Amino acid sequence: MTTQTADLIVSSNAVFTGLSDRPEPAAIAIAGNRIIAVGSKEEISKYAGEETKRYDFQDQLVMPGFHDFHLHVMHGAVMMESAMLFSARSEAEALEIIREFAQAKPNEPWVIGAVWDAGYWDTQRLPNRYSLDRVVPDRPAIMFHAEGHYVWVNSKALEIAGIDRNTEDPAFGIIGKDETGEPDGLLYEKAMGAVVKHAYHFTKAKKQELFKNFLAHAASLGVTAVHDLFATESMDMLTDYELFKEFEDTGELTARLHLWPALDGDLERAKRLRETYQSDKLRVSGLKQFIDGVITARTAYLLEPYADQPDTRGETSFPPETIKKWVVEADKEGFSIRFHAIGDGAIRLAFDAYEEAQKTNGKRDSRHSIEHVEVIHPDDIPRFKELDVTASMQPDHFAMSERGVYTERIGLAREPHVFSINTLQQAGARLAFGTDFPIDILQPLLQVYRAVTRIDSSGENVWHSHERISLADALKAYTAGSAYGTFREHELGTLEAGKLADIAVLERNLFAIPVEEILDTKVRLTIFDGKVVFEQAETLVEK
Structure with a gap:
């Protein structure tokens, strides 16, 4: 032989x-x-x-x-060319970064920035459009918050989007207003869409350039597979599956792309996409949707009210019955489903929807997952194993939010059940790691570092040392865990013949x-x- x-x-x-x-x-x-x-x-x-x-x-x-289980390819590619604001420790510092960036790119129609967080600023006060107007008076400007669920825009951007004092909030969206009733330049959740759709109106050539840059960046970081998850309707206009296919056909695809379009009730579209994209390098792996928002904006959905604003506990992005109906129907068609669920109320609703699908359609190997799993009620921890749901987590997220602000929002009673990576693993949950790029940088080793140390963004403080996991387990979550989460453990995730x-x-x-x-x-x-x-x-x- x-x-x-x-x-x-x-x-x-x-x-x-x-x-x-x-x-x-x-x-x-x-x-x-x-x-x-x-x-x-x-x-x-x-x-x-x-x-x-x-x-x-x-x-x-x-x-x-590395197999990144949760990111946003084209949105991330745009952010690679944007003003990075995370280092700012005051509004003035952020504005100076924006001003210098805008001056360096005089021909760009929009000034785009990202990863600002007022929780780290000296005043901890949210900015408004007027300060942004001072440094970018002549062009529309949009600055994505660090968690990606709200934006800071200038007056020009509001004008282009047609937003004024009479504009009503969209469903699951808030247009920030000042004391006189005028838009203040902060747009939350689905209210962002009116501006984003204009900012992200790129030519085909520009999209090709952005995607090429993303692939080169991913390769330089050892990333060989990614999961491109539906972000929002407005950001989805930037995503171009046909572009990805062109790169595959020309041999330029240097990472496996797993596509997760929107779970929105349109199963015919979803099935067409699944039939069209099903190669070993480019495939539709399932469907994704949001149940809630984020803690710092108080748009995450909690079981009990926010500690620092008792008149709200957030809300769901769609009515709970709609969410359950979509899950039952998609599960019946064999789709894996992934839900952004950060608050304990959202996580419970995700489990309830998956459980209803099992009861209605019968148990199957579905590989559903819950994304982020930030604040979980202890009663729901065993449900990962019971329902065989993957915990899709990004360990650096706990270091991205200012810990004091985060704890003020949820209160001390819920604080012990935040980013419970080790607790989930010990309870039998399957872990899969990713970055949520561009909400965080596309650097797998930063996620690994946070998972094994639990050191927060101060570089000194440890947030729940008992939630550390071993280096081997962190690497497995970033390789084998992600492969299992998309039915590819037979061909990816370990080094075997x-x-x-x-x-x-x-x-x-x-x-x-x-x-x-x-x-x-x-x-x-x-x-x-x-x-x-x-x-x-x-x-x-x-x-």
């Missing part, structure tokens, strides 16, 4: 296959787009031929490619360094579908 010749052989003293909790010395033989063998260097040497490329990474970590060759190589062995060094670790090499799609210039190749 002739031994198959490998196109690539990757070896290291630290190979994390995902099948155990520690890396081990090993070599991986790759032919075409598959792993054909994993074993010792001696065992794998028989797969080497004259044309085989060999990489020996000595003590650097070889692992499955027969699986697709999606591999990341890190410049340091994460298991052998102090945890703080995780943040500084770079990617040396990224292999996607058996081909090298990113490598540092100094990577050594042996012939």
